[in-house]
Structures are given as structure tokens and as C-alpha cells.
Amino acid sequence: MNLFDYVRASSVDEAVAAGAKPGARILAGGTNLVDLMKMGVAEPATLVDITRLEELKRINWLSDGSVRIGSLVRNSDLAYETHFAKTFPMVAEALLSGASAQLRNAATAGGNLLQKTRCSYYQDVASACNRRNAGSGCDARQGLNRLHAVLGWSDHCIATHPSDFCVPLAALDAVVEVTGKGGSREIPIESFHLLPGDQPGKENALEEGELVTAIRIPADASRFAAHSRYLKLRERTSYAFAVVSAAAAMMIEDGRILEARLTLGAVAAKPWRSREAEAAMIGQMPSKDLFDHAAGIALREASPSGNNAFKIELARRLAARALSAASAGTPTAMPALPGSPLSTFSGDAHVA
Amino acid sequence: MAIQKFKLPDIPSIAVQISTSLFLNGVRMSLSISLTINGDARTIVLEDPRVTLLDLLRERLQLTGTKKGCDRGQCGACTVLVDGRRINSCLTLAMTVDGAHVTTIEGLATGDELHPVQAAFLECDGLQCGYCTPGQIMSAVGLIAEGQAAGDPERVRELMSGNICRCGAYKGITEAVLVAIEKDATTSKERDAA
Ligand SMILES: Cc1cc2nc3c(=O)[nH]c(=O)nc-3n(C[C@H](O)[C@H](O)[C@H](O)COP(=O)(O)OP(=O)(O)OC[C@H]3O[C@@H](n4cnc5c(N)ncnc54)[C@H](O)[C@@H]3O)c2cc1C
Ligand code: SF4
Ligand code: FES
Ligand code: FES
Numbered sequence: 417m418n419l420f421d422y423v424r425a426s427s428v429d430e431a432v433a434a435g436a437k438p439g440a441r442i443l444a445g446g447t448n449l450v451d452l453m454k455m456g457v458a459e460p461a462t463l464v465d466i467t468r469l470e471e472l473k474r475i476n477w478l479s480d481g482s483v484r485i486g487s488l489v490r491n492s493d494l495a496y497e498t499h500f501a502k503t504f505p506m507v508a509e510a511l512l513s514g515a516s517a518q519l520r521n522a523a524t525a526g527g528n529l530l531q532k533t534r535c536s537y538y539q540d541v542a543s544a545c546n547r548r549n550a551g552s553g554c555d556a557r558q559g560l561n562r563l564h565a566v567l568g569w570s571d572h573c574i575a576t577h578p579s580d581f582c583v584p585l586a587a588l589d590a591v592v593e594v595t596g597k598g599g600s601r602e603i604p605i606e607s608f609h610l611l612p613g614d615q616p617g618k619e620n621a622l623e624e625g626e627l628v629t630a631i632r633i634p635a636d637a638s639r640f641a642a643h644s645r646y647l648k649l650r651e652r653t654s655y656a657f658a659v660v661s662a663a664a665a666m667m668i669e670d671g672r673i674l675e676a677r678l679t680l681g682a683v684a685a686k687p688w689r690s691r692e693a694e695a696a697m698i699g700q701m702p703s704k705d706l707f708d709h710a711a712g713i714a715l716r717e718a719s720p721s722g723n724n725a726f727k728i729e730l731a732r733r734l735a736a737r738a739l740s741a742a743s744a745g746t747p748t749a750m751p752a753l754p755g756s757p758l759s760t761f762s763g764d765a766h767v768a
Numbered sequence: 769m770a771i772q773k774f775k776l777p778d779i780p781s782i783a784v785q786i787s788t789s790l791f792l793n794g795v796r797m798s799l800s801i802s803l804t805i806n807g808d809a810r811t812i813v814l815e816d817p818r819v820t821l822l823d824l825l826r827e828r829l830q831l832t833g834t835k836k837g838c839d840r841g842q843c844g845a846c847t848v849l850v851d852g853r854r855i856n857s858c859l860t861l862a863m864t865v866d867g868a869h870v871t872t873i874e875g876l877a878t879g880d881e882l883h884p885v886q887a888a889f890l891e892c893d894g895l896q897c898g899y900c901t902p903g904q905i906m907s908a909v910g911l912i913a914e915g916q917a918a919g920d921p922e923r924v925r926e927l928m929s930g931n932i933c934r935c936g937a938y939k940g941i942t943e944a945v946l947v948a949i950e951k952d953a954t955t956s957k958e959r960d961a962a
Contacts, residue, residue: 463861521853653929
């Protein structure tokens with residue numbers, strides 16, 4: 417780990433000023449940044465510790481029914497906030513399917529959005545990686561790439577974004593509130609993370625020195641509360657990143673789907689929302705055939721970026737399953753294994 | 769496997785290197801933090817901002833009960849409570865917990881009397897080599913405080929998944945946590961009745 421200056425910010429303005437200096441990095445829960453610093457992948461000249469900023473630690477319910485999640489709200493606190501979990505159940509489920517209880521106690525909402533890819537060549541400073549070191553190449557193309565992207569990738573980078581939280585956020589039209597030297601602005605979550613193109617190093621829409629202050633979920637997203645699920649397929653039951661995941665939600669009235677949402681995770685460098693798949697379900701009656709059809713649409717443009725063609729079929733099946741689970745209704749209690757396709761309801765034992 | 773570029777190790781040898789770069793709002797900081805560790809208020813001088821809470825405990829304060837497994841957030845051996853919440857001390861820079869209350873495995877027992885979770889691990893054979901055990905026990909204490917598992921073994925397994933046991937003592941660990949939850953519920957009831 418390189419030596420760095422340590423700055424403890426005592427206001428958002430101070431954090432923005434310190435964060436705009438060359439080589440400065442914001443430190444929140446540290447569960448990703450400290451790890452990357454140990455690997456030598458991140459070498460900040462200055463660490464700007466924002467964890468004392470009380471104003472970023474609140475969950476505020478606004479008068480219009482939307483919720484403003486401060487960027488320092490810990491993943492576990494958000495997931496266990498009763499009203500939040502009832503209103504946006506698939507967001508709570510996604511949060512609880514991520515990492516471990518210890519990590520969720522430390523990880524913040526803002527940090528989760530801004531976590532880096534888990535591509536092993538990105539994490540190995542001796543490897544060629546365009547995302548870490550522009551123009552150096554991409555060792556993943558000829559390397560271990562079975563978990564890499566099947567949508568939105570480019571010849572320059574085939575990495576995925578690993579967040580669970582961001583997947584239902586994209587499905588629900590969340591908005592990221594940011595503050596920089598030039599003031600505050602809002603970025604819809606769908607345009608927050610960027611596809612790699614020929615500039616994989618530019619990972620998101622943040623300008624140099626901008627701080628994420630909050631994430632807002634609009635009030636109308638609560639109309640999906642009765643029919644939503646987040647499903648996440650992992651290589652082990654728990655404490656693992658997604659191989660593929662899906663957030664599915666719908667509004668059903670008189671046996672017909674009035675509106676539907678579908679976003680896939682771990683398939684691209686951003687949460688992959690399919691508005692075409694959503695449109696195909698409107699006015700229809702929920703059925704296995706319909707969900708298979710919609711899932712197929714969501715994956716229509718997918719192509720393997722390496723040894724990972726299996727992910728396309730896996731994602732398609734998981735999306736269909738998530739839609740079907742959502743149509744059956746949100747479980748009344750958080751499943752014992754959140755996000756797991758192996759055990760849907762509390763009481764269904766995965767380990768016999 | 770590619771060869772890793774050599775980096776300064778995150779071990780106490782770096783402590784002799786005096787950093788001139790510890791700032792608070794642009795002003796050089798007094799290089800000290802205060803922590804209450806297992807009930808004792810301590811003022812600790814840090815010469816280097818890179819020290820993790822784990823290394824501080826083990827290498828500076830000789831509290832070696834907290835273990836280092838992966839040093840990367842992947843095993844849970846380093847689990848401690850910070851202000852009552854379980855976290856991985858290997859991914860926590862010591863500077864960032866200035867002012868906090870830290871509880872480690874050394875702080876659980878009262879004299880010779882084991883903490884109920886420690887006693888449950890003994891009773892249920894929740895260990896083999898014991899290396900992961902301090903982390904398992906601290907994690908279980910955190911889990912009980914969180915109150916999300918009820919007495920459901922599936923929930924216990926899920927909420928203990930951040931603690932890897934290389935010996936595979938999971939069966940005993942799950943039983944121990946369930947016994948400890950049960951004991952905790954009984955004690956709370958007795959306390960409420962009294
Ligand atoms: C073993 C392990 C397993 C994991 N499994 C999962 C999983 O299954 N699913 C999942 O989603 N995640 C998983 N994670 C990732 C974890 O969720 C993230 O590390 C965490 O959410 C990051 O939050 P943080 O507050 O710790 O961020 P930090 O590490 O403090 O910061 C992360 C990045 O965000 C920047 N940043 C942080 N806050 C702000 C802000 N407010 N404004 C601007 N920039 C900011 C930092 O500069 C840094 O670049 C896992 C992590 C580990 C170590
Ligand atoms: S896939 Fe992207 S992150 Fe991974 S090595 Fe290639 S350029 Fe780097
Ligand atoms: S040593 Fe901290 S999680 Fe492994
Ligand atoms: S008892 Fe040996 S690692 Fe768990």
C-alpha cells in the first residue's frame with residue numbers, strides 16, 4: 417500500500433474541495449477501496465474520509481412518498497429498515513444477497529454504486545488492463561473470462577459491474593444526487609454507469625471530484641411492492657458475487673400485467689434494463705410462456721465475450737424465473753436465503 | 769501466474785517510517801486516536817495512516833485473539849465489534865474508527881466465566897483447529913444483537929456465511945449459534961420478568 421495523506425472531511429464542501437485535488441479518493445466504508453489499495457490497484461495521494469458526515473447518513477421519506485437514501489447509509493441499515501423493505505422489497509432483497517453480514521455493516525450505499533469490477537486482471541497490477549491502465553490491452557480476452565460480460569462489452573473491455581443493489585435501483589428509475597465544485601446535479605441511475613466503448617477507464621458519469629450525496633427512489637416505484645423479486649445465481653449459496661442476477665417487478669390488475677420492470681445484473685458493465693422486454697408484457701396475462709418470451713427479448717443482443725456463452729442461457733432462465741416469482745407475489749417475509757433461487761420461502765431448507 | 773509488483777507490506781515494519789502526511793482539514797494532525805477497547809479507554813499514537821484495525825489490535829496492542837486469515841474481507845477471521853456491530857477489521861483503517869468502542873474476543877468473558885456464546889461453542893463442538901473461532905464467535909455475538917435470525921437454522925447459516933471455517937465445523941457452529949440465541953432469549957425473558 418502506498419503512503420497517502422489522510423483528510424477527515426467535516427462537511428460536504430470540505431469533502432468536495434479535498435476530493436477535487438489530483439490523486440484524491442473518497443473513502444466511505446473502505447470495503448472496496450482499502451482492498452484495492454492493498455493490491456496496489458488504487459494508489460491515492462490523498463484519502464478523503466467522509467464517514468463523519470452525519471448529513472449523509474439519513475434515510476429521508478419525502479412528502480411525495482419518494483425516499484432519499486444518504487450515500488453513507490450502511491447496506492444493512494437500509495435493508496433492515498422496515499418501511500423501506502416493505503416499500504421496495506426487491507432492493508432490500510438485493511442488498512441482503514450481497515457480500516456478508518460483516519461487509520454489509522460497513523459498506524455504504526454510495527460505495528456500493530461506485531465499487532470496481534471484480535475482473536481478476538483488473539485486480540492484478542502485472543496484467544494488461546485497459547480499464548486500469550488505458551491502452552495497455554485486455555488480458556481477460558484470452559484469459560479466465562467465464563464470468564465476464566455478455567452484453568454491452570467492447571473489444572477494449574469485457575468486465576461486468578458487480579453490484580446487486582444497483583440492479584433493482586435501475587429497474588425502479590432511481591436517481592443519483594451528486595455535488596461537485598460547480599454545485600449539485602442529478603443523474604438517472606441508468607446513465608450513471610457507462611459501457612466500456614473505447615474508454616473503459618471512464619466508468620461512470622461522475623466528474624472529477626464529484627461526491628455522491630444520495631440515491632433517490634421515486635414514489636411511484638412503490639406500486640410494484642406486491643410483485644417484485646431479486647434473484648441471484650451464485651457459485652455457492654452465499655457470500656459470493658452474482659454469476660447472473662435479475663430484478664423483476666410488475667403491477668397486476670384483474671389478472672393482467674399493467675406495467676413490468678426487468679433488469680439483469682452481472683451481464684454488463686452496468687445494470688442491464690430491458691425496456692423492450694418490459695413492453696412485451698404489458699396488457700398480457702402472467703404465464704410461463706410470456707415470461708420466457710420476455711426474458712428472450714432481454715437477452716436478444718447478448719453475445720459471448722469469451723468462454724461464457726453459458727451465461728446467456730443462464731441469464732435468460734433466471735430472468736424468466738424472477739418474472740414468474742414476481743408474478744406469484746412478493747414473499748411476506750424476507751426469504752431465509754435472500755435472492756437465492758434455491759430457497760424461495762422461509763422454512764424451505766436448502767441444506768437437508 | 770503473473771508476478772505481483774512488490775509493494776510495501778502492510779505490516780508493522782512500516783511503523784518506524786515516520787509519516788509527515790497525516791492531515792485533518794489541511795492541518796497536521798496529532799497522530800493519535802482514542803479507542804475504547806474491551807472497556808478500556810486507550811490513546812494510541814499512529815505514525816502511519818495505513819495501519820488497519822486488525823494490525824493495530826494484533827501487532828501494537830498484543831490482542832492476538834483476533835485472527836488474520838485472508839486480510840481481504842473474504843474469510844471473517846478478523847471479525848470484531850465496532851460500536852456493537854460486527855465488521856471485518858482487516859478492511860478498516862484504524863484512523864477511521866477514532867472514538868469508537870471496539871470489542872474483541874478478549875473482551876467477552878467475565879473473569880473466568882465464559883460469555884454464553886463462547887460456552888455454546890464449547891458445548892456444541894463448534895470448532896476443530898480453532899483458527900476461525902474468535903471470528904465465528906464475534907460474528908455470532910453480532911448476529912444475536914442484530915436479531916434477524918430468530919431460531920431458524922437456515923437464517924443462521926446465511927447470516928454466518930461471512931465466516932469461513934477451513935475445518936468445516938459448520939454443523940457444530942450452527943448448533944452453537946442456535947443454542948446461544950435460545951439462551952439469550954431466556955435471559956432476556958428472565959430480565960424482563962425481574
Ligand atoms: C469479499 C467481498 C464480497 C462482496 N460481495 C458482494 C456482493 O455479493 N454483492 C455486492 O453488490 N457487493 C459485494 N461486495 C462489494 C461491497 O458491496 C462493496 O465493497 C461496498 O458496497 C463498497 O462500499 P464502501 O462504502 O465500503 O466503499 P469504499 O470502499 O469506501 O469505496 C468504493 C469506491 O467508491 C468511492 N466512493 C465511496 N463513496 C463515495 C461517495 N459518496 N461519493 C463518491 N465516491 C465514493 C470510493 O472512492 C471508491 O472508489 C463484496 C466485497 C467483498 C470484499
Ligand atoms: S475486462 Fe476490462 S477490467 Fe478486465 S482486464 Fe480487460 S480491460 Fe481490464
Ligand atoms: S482476515 Fe479479514 S476477512 Fe479474512
Ligand atoms: S475450526 Fe479450523 S478453521 Fe474453523
